Amino acid sequence: MTAAPAEPAGGRRRRRNLLASIATPLLDTLTHPHGPDRYLEMINPAWSTREVRAEITGVRHRSPGTVTLLARPNRIWRGFRAGQHVALTTDIGGVRRSRCYSIVSSEHGPARQLEFTVHAEPDGLVSNHLQGIRPGTVVGLSQALGPFTLPDERPEQVLLISGGSGITPVLSILRTLRDEGRAESVTFLHYARTAGAVAYRDELDELAASGVRMLRSYTRGEGGELSGRFNPLHLAGVPADVPAWVCGPATLVETVREQWARPAELRTEHFTPPTPVAPVIDIGEPTGEIVFAGSDRRAANTGAPLLEQAEAAGLRPAFGCRMGICFTCTRRKTAGTVRRIDNGALSTGPDSDIQLCVTVPVGDVTVEL
């Protein structure tokens, strides 16, 4: 039995819990109402008692339009599983912006070092901003998110498929399996425009050398092991019962899904392209549908302010001045575009807080209400 050595550890934990149960409310009261973080930041901006923040410790430009970041999360970070992503938050022009990026690191890498590779999207506010980020900058992170992961009990064989920048979570899985000595269990199909457009090109060669079955296809170039877009023939030699993970642009993911005639499980992840900014403010006929996500109601957009439309739909959101000055009716818009009636400003991004009384929907909108 090994009960004896467990006791001191349990005692330590109990003492630590006791200490925390006294120290936490004490610290909260001493720092009331702002909380300890406001003061911890004075010593180190990455310190926090509640939220994950990370210092950017390395910035590398492997190819034009792509940046690889190394980040050191604080102690609130609870770790990740290969294939997961985080919402990364940074200030641009004074405004906090959040986007999801896959972790590229192996599960078995250094505990507090995360690697991300960010491809600059056309019109991508955050992805372009991150190209110029400096080491030492502190960014916000969510905990690791997403079900695009390997089971704890590793499958005998694994099929990984990725396209373009969709390589990032797949590479995390690849690296993890390699570190576990399972490189030879992996078949990896990767689709890119040209050989030069492949991020981590050298590393893929190394992985191939260590036993990964590497099949690359360049849709606009020569030199891959495969050619053209995905088709089921590319899976020749992969047993039908091998579970697969596919990540990439929506078109690739859809193609694979449609043509998947195998019994094995297929897990997918795709990157939604950033919402295009509406080029013209169309003040013509109101279009689209409003989804009140919190109450599961829907209504056709009448062009009236959201507050009035919510009330017409039978909802009773809190409100105050009804003229945009008191912020009582502020709610989160999770999708779609709204226009402020006072200055015509458009809010296009997901997860933005809007004032219901002075905004009208432009097309489909989803509000947490």
Add this chain to the structure above:
Amino acid sequence: MATPQLAPEQLDAFGKEMDALRRRVVAQLGETDANYIRRVVDVQRKLEVTGRALMFAGVFPPAWIAGVIALSLSKIIDNMEIGHNVLHGQYDWMGDDALNSRDFEWDNVTVSELWKRSHNVQHHTYTNILGKDRDIGYGIVRITPEQRWNPYYLGNPVYAVLLSIFFQWGVMLHDLEVDQVVSGKKTWAEVSADGKLMARKALRQVGKDYVLFPALSGPFFLHTLAGNAAANLVRNLWSFAIIFCGHFPEEVQTFTEEEAANESRGQWYVRQLLGSANITGSKLFHLMSGNLSHQIEHHLFPDIPARRYTAIAVEVREACRRYGLPYNTGRFSKQLASVARQLVKLALPDRKQQQAPVDGAAAVRQAVAA
């Protein structure tokens, strides 16, 4: 003061100008505003930490005095330039949870959630409308002749002094809205729910300033307790003075519900203008008053970051000159003296002869009738 006689189309034009000014400023908001408010937060917390630390050495009078000064400044900046303005949603566009009107709490006993209701909604929407703006005299003092006199008001100056000393408690209890129960707008159950929120917040504030930090000072318990009480008092007196100068100097107008019924956007702007008064001063003075020294601009554009008011004021004042609208501004001493005169004068019943109808109100009244 000249009587502004604005035709409806002039009122509309004035409203459009103010809307355009607003759009111009909102379009410029960005990194400089974000950096500014974060810098102010940084100064505030440094003052706070310094003040609390000095208090531990409070047995030495110079350290105690320096500690009280630092902590007073911290509380004033926390409540005014940061708290008041953040709770107005001036920085909501930044998307920073620490500076967001929904979640922010300030370093005083007032519950921000309840204060936003009485301040942002009632006071700012219905500014200086007797019977709707509960901030007129806070239900305690008589500050405008339109409040009907009764013998209770003989104590007016005394009530004002007491209110200034216990200002944070006064503002907190004001949000209970007990008067609304009498008029049937609020139930006792709602009052009791609000009261619980207040008790919880007040307990933590009192616990921090009057129990925990003194206890941490060990043998200097009483020094720290007295120092913290002094800092709270300084903040109370200062915020009372700034706020009363913003709405209650003699020339500032009050309105009746009829006058303000169905008002246009232009009329709303004019009422905000006539119901507010500015205080001139240095950059430091504006910071320490939370830029409420630009009360007029704040009431025209309550959700625009307050650091912008100085620049906005130049344009507002120029527009007022063109439209012949009064623009009430003056030195702190002048505005404060005016408030004090008003408080004393209104303690007594009104003199026989009725004063001439109030100018600004007349403008709006006339426009409504038109």
